[in-house]
Amino acid sequence: MSSTKKGSVTVSLAGHKFSIKSDHPETHLHSLAAYVDKKVRELQRMSRTVGTHQLALLAAMNIADELFASEQRNREFKTRVVRKSENLLRSVEHALQSRAAAGQQASAAPRAKEAKM
DSSP, X not given: OOOOOXXXXXXXXXXXXXXXEESSOHHHHHHHHHHHHXXXXXXXXXXXXXXXXXXXXXXXXXXXXXXXXXXXXXXHHHHHHHHHHHHHHHHHHHHHHHHHHXXXXXXXXXXXXXXXX
């Protein structure tokens, strides 16, 4: 069993430098940090009297809200996909049954004609 090597990456959040050890690529960690930093700075522009700690907590709440909303949209999408898939499956099964029934009727018709001769 091989162990994964954790790298150390320094990111900046709200003017503070943080060293993070992670298995994720450095570019991914920088992207995450940039996103969080953007959220903190947006809140900072709206309320200059709030401290960095409070801004970080408010940003975390906003990001959690985005996550929850995204998960809800994902659940709704999956529900729609399942519903549409079930409808399509029923349509295909109905078409196949209709085709099979029509084929049986067509093959039975020549036999009936042969019997009359």
